[in-house]
Structures are given as structure tokens and as C-alpha cells.
Amino acid sequence: MEIGKKLKDARMRSGFTQESVAEKVNVSRQTISNWENEKSYPDIISVIELSNLYSISLDELLKGDEKMMEHLEESTNVVKSTRKLIGAILLNIITVILLVTLSMFLPDRSYYLLVVFCLAIASSSVLLYQMIKRI
Structure with a gap:
């Protein structure tokens, strides 16, 4: 499963709106939408913040998504x-x-x-x- 779908599913399970997540992670609502639709990927700090916010492990969030792993490898x-x-x-x-x-x-x-x-x-x-x- 791709990270966008995982992020959206985790947000919905946690009962957050894109706007509330954006405020907590200090990004725009459009950025959250872009992450969930895989138009862009979050940086590693944002991934950690989202993991904490949604109470989901980094392992569960990142495993299985090769594009996201390539993005993180390239950016770090x-x-x-x-x-x-x-x-x-x-x-x-x-x-x-x-x-x-x-x-x-x-x-x-x-x-x-x-x-x-x-x-x-x-x-x-x-x-x-x-x-x-x-x-």
C-alpha cells in the first residue's frame, strides 16, 4: 500500500480533518492533500510527526512503499x-x-x-x- 493511502486511512481512523492535521504538523491543508494523493511526499520530520499524531509506527507507515523510501533516501x-x-x-x-x-x-x-x-x-x-x- 502506498503512503498516501496509509496517511489518509490513519487520519480518518484518528478522526482528524486535513486542516487539523496541517495545523499540528505546521504545513498547509493543501500539503496534507498532496501527500495523501501522492502528488508530493512528506519529509522525514513530517513522517515522524504524523506517525506520533496517528499513533502508528514508522515501520507500519513506511514499509512497502518503494517510492517513499526512495524519496527519503534521496532527501536525507x-x-x-x-x-x-x-x-x-x-x-x-x-x-x-x-x-x-x-x-x-x-x-x-x-x-x-x-x-x-x-x-x-x-x-x-x-x-x-x-x-x-x-x-
Whole structure:
């Protein structure tokens, strides 16, 4: 059984509305709905809070749902997240150095500087995305 159905069943058995659960877990009612409809998954802290709120074990709540387990593994894997962040930083540094170096050898520098600027923004965006995703 998927976690969305388990969460909804546990909420109904406990007699809570989505609104009351949302208040207790400090999320929006729409977030609870998205979790129950598996449009998104709760983070590990929310899963623990829901487990306590519904008086259901984490084991019972999580076992058998491969997608949820993959989500939790991905969101809690610090080593993998750090590697991605370091990779994005290195890519950004290498891209900027390479582009500035190449701009010295081209005759029409004004056009090329615009391209360098755009590529630097793109690589910085990747870096920023990785940083935000980590938070």
C-alpha cells in the first residue's frame, strides 16, 4: 500500500480533518492533500510527526512503499547532496575560467563577452539550484 493511502486511512481512523492535521504538523491543508494523493511526499520530520499524531509506527507507515523510501533516501543522503554541490561549484569555477581564457583569444570580444556573461549566469544558476535544494 502506498503512503498516501496509509496517511489518509490513519487520519480518518484518528478522526482528524486535513486542516487539523496541517495545523499540528505546521504545513498547509493543501500539503496534507498532496501527500495523501501522492502528488508530493512528506519529509522525514513530517513522517515522524504524523506517525506520533496517528499513533502508528514508522515501520507500519513506511514499509512497502518503494517510492517513499526512495524519496527519503534521496532527501536525507548528505554525502550525495554534498557531492552534487561540490560538483556544481567546480563546474561553475571551471566554466568561468575557461570562458574568460577563451575570450582573450577571440578578435571580437564585445559579442563574446555577452556569451560569457550568459554562460556564467547559467552555471551560477545551476550552483544556486544545488544550494537551495540542499537547504
